[in-house]
Amino acid sequence: MNRQKFLRQSWVASTLGASLLLGCTASTRATQPEVAPPAPPPAPVQTPAPTLSLGVDTKNFDPGVRPQDDFFRYVNGSWLKTAKMPADKSRYGAFIELRDKSEAALRALIEEAVAVQGAPSGSDTQKVGDFYKSFMDTERIQSQGIEPLRGELQRIATLKDKGALPELFAALGRMEVQTPFTTWVGQDAKQADRYIVYASQSGLGLPDRDYYFKAEPRFVETRAAYLTYIETLLRLAGEKEPTRAAKAILALETSLAEKHWERARTRDREATYNLKSVAELDALTPGFSWARFLKAANEDKSPGVIVRQPDYFQGLAQVLTQTPLPTLKQYLTFKLLDGYAPLLSAPFEQAHFVFRGKTLQGLEENRPRWKRGVEAVDGALGEVLGRLYVERHFRPESKVRMDELVKNLRAAFQQGIEQLEWMSPATKAQAQAKLAKFNVKIGYPEKWKDYSALTVGAQDLVGNVKRAQEVEYLREVDKLGKPIDRLEWGMTPQTVNAYYSSTMNEIVFPAAILQPPFFNPDADDATNYGSIGGVIGHEISHGFDDQGSRSDGDGNLRDWWSKEDKSAFQQRTGLLSEQYSGFSPVEGMSVNGKLTLGENIGDLSGLTVAFKAYKLSLGGQAAPVIEGFTGDQRFFLGWGQVWRTLNREDALRQQLLTDPHSPGEYRVNGVVRNMPEFYSAFGVKEGDGAFLPADQRVKIW
Numbered sequence: 001m002n003r004q005k006f007l008r009q010s011w012v013a014s015t016l017g018a019s020l021l022l023g024c025t026a027s028t029r030a031t032q033p034e035v036a037p038p039a040p041p042p043a044p045v046q047t048p049a050p051t052l053s054l055g056v057d058t059k060n061f062d063p064g065v066r067p068q069d070d071f072f073r074y075v076n077g078s079w080l081k082t083a084k085m086p087a088d089k090s091r092y093g094a095f096i097e098l099r100d101k102s103e104a105a106l107r108a109l110i111e112e113a114v115a116v117q118g119a120p121s122g123s124d125t126q127k128v129g130d131f132y133k134s135f136m137d138t139e140r141i142q143s144q145g146i147e148p149l150r151g152e153l154q155r156i157a158t159l160k161d162k163g164a165l166p167e168l169f170a171a172l173g174r175m176e177v178q179t180p181f182t183t184w185v186g187q188d189a190k191q192a193d194r195y196i197v198y199a200s201q202s203g204l205g206l207p208d209r210d211y212y213f214k215a216e217p218r219f220v221e222t223r224a225a226y227l228t229y230i231e232t233l234l235r236l237a238g239e240k241e242p243t244r245a246a247k248a249i250l251a252l253e254t255s256l257a258e259k260h261w262e263r264a265r266t267r268d269r270e271a272t273y274n275l276k277s278v279a280e281l282d283a284l285t286p287g288f289s290w291a292r293f294l295k296a297a298n299e300d301k302s303p304g305v306i307v308r309q310p311d312y313f314q315g316l317a318q319v320l321t322q323t324p325l326p327t328l329k330q331y332l333t334f335k336l337l338d339g340y341a342p343l344l345s346a347p348f349e350q351a352h353f354v355f356r357g358k359t360l361q362g363l364e365e366n367r368p369r370w371k372r373g374v375e376a377v378d379g380a381l382g383e384v385l386g387r388l389y390v391e392r393h394f395r396p397e398s399k400v401r402m403d404e405l406v407k408n409l410r411a412a413f414q415q416g417i418e419q420l421e422w423m424s425p426a427t428k429a430q431a432q433a434k435l436a437k438f439n440v441k442i443g444y445p446e447k448w449k450d451y452s453a454l455t456v457g458a459q460d461l462v463g464n465v466k467r468a469q470e471v472e473y474l475r476e477v478d479k480l481g482k483p484i485d486r487l488e489w490g491m492t493p494q495t496v497n498a499y500y501s502s503t504m505n506e507i508v509f510p511a512a513i514l515q516p517p518f519f520n521p522d523a524d525d526a527t528n529y530g531s532i533g534g535v536i537g538h539e540i541s542h543g544f545d546d547q548g549s550r551s552d553g554d555g556n557l558r559d560w561w562s563k564e565d566k567s568a569f570q571q572r573t574g575l576l577s578e579q580y581s582g583f584s585p586v587e588g589m590s591v592n593g594k595l596t597l598g599e600n601i602g603d604l605s606g607l608t609v610a611f612k613a614y615k616l617s618l619g620g621q622a623a624p625v626i627e628g629f630t631g632d633q634r635f636f637l638g639w640g641q642v643w644r645t646l647n648r649e650d651a652l653r654q655q656l657l658t659d660p661h662s663p664g665e666y667r668v669n670g671v672v673r674n675m676p677e678f679y680s681a682f683g684v685k686e687g688d689g690a691f692l693p694a695d696q697r698v699k700i701w
Contacts, residue, residue, distance in 0.1 A: 054627045055523030055531075056637045060644065067682045069689030072668040075640035083646055087364035088371075090651035093644045093664065094518070099496045102389075102512045106374050106494060109388045124384045127451065130458035131380055131468075135373040140459055142345045146237055148462035149340055153237065156332050162325060166289050170296035172332065174473050175466060177339045178202055179332070180256055180316055183299060185476045187484060187503035188306070189273055192555030195479045196275075197294070197302035201312040203256045205230075205338060207360065208657045212257040216588070218653070222359060226250065229355035233337040234330065236347050245330040252323055252331050259315030263658060264594040269502075269547050269557055272308040281305055285317040298473075301480040342372065343462050362648035380456075380468035382492040383449040389494040390444045394511040401521050402442050402514060405528070405613070406507075409536045410435065412613035416701055422568040430552070430560040434543060437553030439486075439506035443514065444493040449475070498535050500542035503555040507539040518642065526623060526631040529614035530607075530638025537606030537613070544701055545601040546573050569700070576600055576698045579674075583666045586649060589656050591666060599661045603671050605701040607639055611677050632681035636672060643667045674698050 062077020073080065085092050113119070113129035120126060146153070152175070159168060169179045180203035188196040206212060206226060211219055231246035239245055266272060281290040284307070294300040307313060320328070341352035349366075357363040366372075378385055417423070417431050454471045456464050479485070486504070491497055493511040500507050513519065519532040542548045549569070552558045561569070580600055581593030593600075614635055623631025643664035647655070652663065662670060672678040673692045684690050 053520070053523050054629065054634065055520050055527030056629075056634065056641055058627070060641065066688070067690075068684045070669065071636070071640055071672050071678075071682075071690055072643070072665045075637055075668070076644035079644050080646070083644075085646050085648065088367040090361035090363055090648045092646045094642050095496060095645075098512070098515070098518055102494050102496055103371060103374055105389060105393055106378060106385055107370060109385060109392065110374060110377055122452070122455075124381070124451070127454060127456040128377055128381055128384060130456045131377045131464050132373050133458040134456075134461040134464050135376050136369065137459065137461070138369070141343070141461060145345045146348070148344070148460075149336060152336055153333060156329050156336065159325070159329055162287070162320065162328070163289070165320070165328070166293035167296040168332065170293050172336065173297060174470060175336075175339070176469055177332075178205070178335045180319070181313065183297060183305070185299070185302070185479050187555065188303075189269060189503060189551070189557040190275075192503045192551075193484055194303065195482065195484070197299045197305045197480075198308065199305050199313070200272075200308040201256075201260050201316075204253055204260065205335075206253070206257075207654050208263065209257040209260040210657055212254045223250070225355055225359045229351060229359075230334055232351045233334060233341065233348065236351070237333065237337055239330070239333070245327075245334075248327045249331045249334055252319070252327060255319045255323075256316070259312045259319070261309045261312060263660075264592060266308065267547060267595070267598065267660070269550050273557060274307045274310050275304050276307050276310075277304055281307070281313075284310060284313050285320075287317060287321055298477040299480065301477075340462065340465075343465060360650065360654060362650035376465070378492070378494070380454070380464065381451060382494075383445070384451060386444060386493040387448055390511055393515070394443055394493070395515075395521065397521055398511075398514040398519065399443050401528075402509060402519075402532070405533055406440050406442070406536055408613040408617050409533060409540060409609060410438065412616055413537070413540055413609045413701065415616075416609055416612060420701070422572070423565050424562055427560070427562050427565040431544065434505065434551075434553035434560075435540075437505055438540065438543065439504065441489065441506060441508040443509070443511045445487060445489045447487045498539055500539040500548065501555075502543065502548050502551045505543065505551070505553055505555045507536070507543075509535070509539075524624075524626055524631075524634060525617055526614060526634035527638035529610050529617070530635040531642050533610035533613060534603075534607045534639050534642075537608070537610040538602040539606070540609065541602045541605035541701060542598065544605070545598040546570075547598055572698055572700050573597060573601060575696075576604065576674075576700070579698065580662055580666060580670055583662070583670065585647075585656065585663050585665065586652055589653060591656060591662050596660055596662045600670065601700060603662075603667050604674055604698065607671055608675060608699065609701060611635060611675070630681065632677065636678055636681055639671070640668050 056075075057079075060076050060079035062073055062081070065074040065077050067074040083092065089096065110128055110132050113125045114132055116125050116129060119129060152172075155171070156168065159165075169181075172179050173182065180201075181199055182202040183197055183199045185195050186198055188194050204212075206222070211222060213219075227246050227250055230249050231242045234242040234245050276284065278290050278294070282288070290305070291300070294302065294305075323331075337348065338352070341348040343349075353363075353366045357366060414432060414435055417428055417435070420428065423431070451471070453474075455467055484504075489508060489510075490499060490501065491508060491510050495510045496512045498507070498509045498513055513535070514532070516522075519528060543551070549561070550557055550559065552560055559566075577593035577597050577600075579593070580591045580596055583591045585591065611632075614631070618631070625631075626634065629637065645664035647663065655661075655663065661667070669690065673690050674697045676694075676697070678684065678690075682690075686693075
């Protein structure tokens with residue numbers, strides 16, 4: 001199932017999630033390079049005593065960089081020069097700082113539960129406290145070694161023939177152990193009023209298929225390190241020939257990687273929608289019983305299975321046939337160990353960190369144990385903590401301010417659609433109909449999840465994780481055959497993130513993102529429109545990006561475009577893809593314009609509509625000048641500051657291969673150079689570093 005991982009990936013440093021932007025407030029202003037004021041309309045009135053703060057940390061500015069040349073470094077240059085990368089992170093910036101703040105708040109809530117003596121058995125307090133205790137009890141964890149997985153290891157070892165693989169794959173999948181494919185329950189993309197099972201390629205232990213084939217020294221070294229890691233875990237588990245087994249496992253994964261679709265291709269929602277019956281699935285993968293798998297996975301109530309990469313599954317059948325049973329058993333043993341290593345004794349945990357953390361991410365040290373413990377509790381009891389978090393930390397006035405911002409963004413997007421010169425009236429009407437059906441969720445869910453089925457013990461970490469995963473698994477498969485739960489949230493309130501769901505046609509903003517320094521109710525509107533407004537616009541724009549635009553207002557994958565309008569849209573998005581493919585953050589690697597296209601559309605269109613909404617919010621009045629900055633300038637400063645980011649090179653290279661988001665620098669510079677409003681705000685002229693000829697600028701929405 002594609003559900004939240006608990007802490008088995010705790011070595012991974014925080015990465016920028018979809019549509020995350022954070023800002024930072026300050027009350028002092030650094031020396032500012034010469035900046036041109038906005039064009040002709042009357043100069044904004046200087047307010048002698050502004051009641052709202054600037055909302056931008058000018059200490060981060062680099063006075064040696066002109067905004068007309070490099071806006072990202074103008075806004076963030078001093079910070080980039082002085083900030084220190086934490087030893088346990090692969091990426092650091094404004095978003096990560098806010099995530100750390102949320103993590104500290106959760107720690108306080110958890111430790112309060114731990115301190116309660118004699119909490120009633122089965123109460124939320126008992127579950128939260130005992131789950132955390134079980135994670136922090138390193139003495140017991142060390143003494144248990146591999147014993148908590150003995151039952152699963154034995155089941156793999158006693159596998160008699162390949163005919164039993166469907167049940168074994170299903171059992172391991174329920175534990176979030178990686179197998180050659182993954183399944184989950186979601187809304188049917190073409191019939192969004194029902195739930196259905198999806199199946200997708202999986203099975204690789206390296207971040208992407210390219211890691212198995214690239215000949216550059218960096219990738220050769222990574223494969224060698226992975227081989228050592230496989231061998232180490234197998235040796236710790238008692239494998240008699242770990243070296244030979246490790247080589248066979250890597251060869252098996254390489255065979256799977258050959259069948260994998262490239263990441264950019266997996267973004268295509270039409271190509272990845274292939275509804276199959278059980279009989280058709282069996283024909284696709286001869287020798288593998290889907291009826292047995294679906295029954296063991298409790299997914300047999302599904303009205304079919306949507307296969308995302310049909311030819312991968314054809315290839316998988318060949319791999320399973322050609323691979324000896326002992327190798328398949330060793331592969332699954334390794335996958336079990338790899339998945340649970342952070343929960344086991346020190347040798348397993350350390351081996352996992354050395355490869356997953358140091359080799360792949362460039363981390364210098366593992367995250368403190370308390371942080372990994374908080375992540376574990378959050379993964380298992382997310383909405384229990386979420387309810388407590390909201391009670392303690394969410395300001396109701398933030399929701400009021402957000403409601404107003406969202407209303408203005410929607411009005412601006414509606415106006416923007418009507419003003420499009422390249423879209424026909426008929427397609428505009430379809431776009432407006434979809435926009436009108438957008439649902440918005442802010443802060444926290446109306447209905448909290450029930451965790452009464454979960455049993456937690458203070459001395460059973462692995463058991464707690466297994467049971468928590470099973471509870472969530474059953475919660476998901478129980479949706480089959482039932483109406484769509486419109487109240488469900490895909491994130492917890494304490495998550496610093498935001499998202500758009502194409503099948504729900506909704507945008508969601510958890511409480512944790514609605515706080516200073518990112519969203520500041522006490523800050524000026526211009527800055528908030530540039531930061532949180534950009535996020536809102538980004539999420540709305542996802543409903544109209546290269547993939548979201550394929551769904552209608554009811555969430556169904558349906559073509560509502562005229563042929564001519566689609567061609568005009570693709571011409572514009574193609575230019576944007578080409579622009580981003582020209583950015584090279586590290587030597588020898590460039591941004592993948594096709595992989596990142598959806599997010600880049602979200603950024604550009606989102607900031608464009610946010611600017612329009614900001615201007616509408618002024619009601620025709622002139623914006624005040626605050627600390628020397630005009631309203632238009634503050635808007636762009638709000639956007640620029642949220643993407644300040646430090647990256648370890650290994651992590652950045654991995655991001656370029658696997659992440660649909662562009663690096664922070666290009667989420668700033670790549671966007672503003674396409675916006676005429678930026679040119680007016682900062683007086684950008686031909687010859688400036690940020691200048692892009694008018695005929696090369698892209699405007700989509």
